Amino acid sequence: DAGITQSPRHKVTETGTPVTLRCHQTENHRYMYWYRQDPGHGLRLIHYSYGVKDTDKGEVSDGYSVSRSKTEDFLLTLESATSSQTSVYFCAISESSGSRSYEQYFGPGTRLTVT
C-alpha cells in the first residue's frame, strides 16, 4: 500500500469552528489531492497541489483552503465549518512522471461530522 496517512480519522465539530485535516505521504510524490465523498455524488475534487506551495481549486472549493509547505504534507482547512461539509474526506497522491503518473493512490479517509 502507498504510504498515505490521514489525521484525524474521525472528527465531530460544531458549526462555525475552524477544522484542519492533514494528509501525510512517505512516497515523495509531487501531486496531492483532496476529495470529498457524499452519497450519490461519488468523489468530488476540492483542491489539489502540483508541488510545494503550488495549489489550485477543484470543483467544490468554496469554504475550503489548503496549504502545502512540504512535499509530504497537504493540509485542508475548513475556515468555518457548516453542516453541508459533513462528509468523508479522502487524500490522494500521484507521481509526476513514468508509467504510473496518472494513477492516484488514496488514503484511508477522514469522517467529519459538523453538528
Add this chain to the structure above:
Amino acid sequence: AQSVTQLDSQVPVFEEAPVELRCNYSSSVSVYLFWYVQYPNQGLQLLLKYLSGSTLVKGINGFEAEFNKSQTSFHLRKPSVHISDTAEYFCAVSGGDTGRRALTFGSGTRLQVQP
C-alpha cells in the same frame, strides 16, 4: 469539461454469475479511464486503467474492462463473481493534462453478491 455516468446505482448478482458494471463518459479531449473499488470503511483501490493501446484491459481480482471510443464507454466485467467482490465501484476519467491530473468520478455502483 468532462463527466462520468454510472448507469446503475446498485447491481445485485448471485455468486459465480457474471457481472457488468456500466460506465459512460464525456470529454472534449483524449482521456485516461480508471475503475476503483471501495470496500466498506476503506479508501479506494485501483482495479484497472486505460491509458492507450489495447482497448481490453485486465485488472486485479479477475476484473477486465473494454474501452469503446465510439460509444464513449468503459464497462467493467467479471465472468464469475465471489462474495468478496461485494463493494462499491467507481469509474473515473482524467483529462491527461500534465498540469491537472485530477479525476472526475461517477456516482458509484454498489455491487451486492448474494450466495
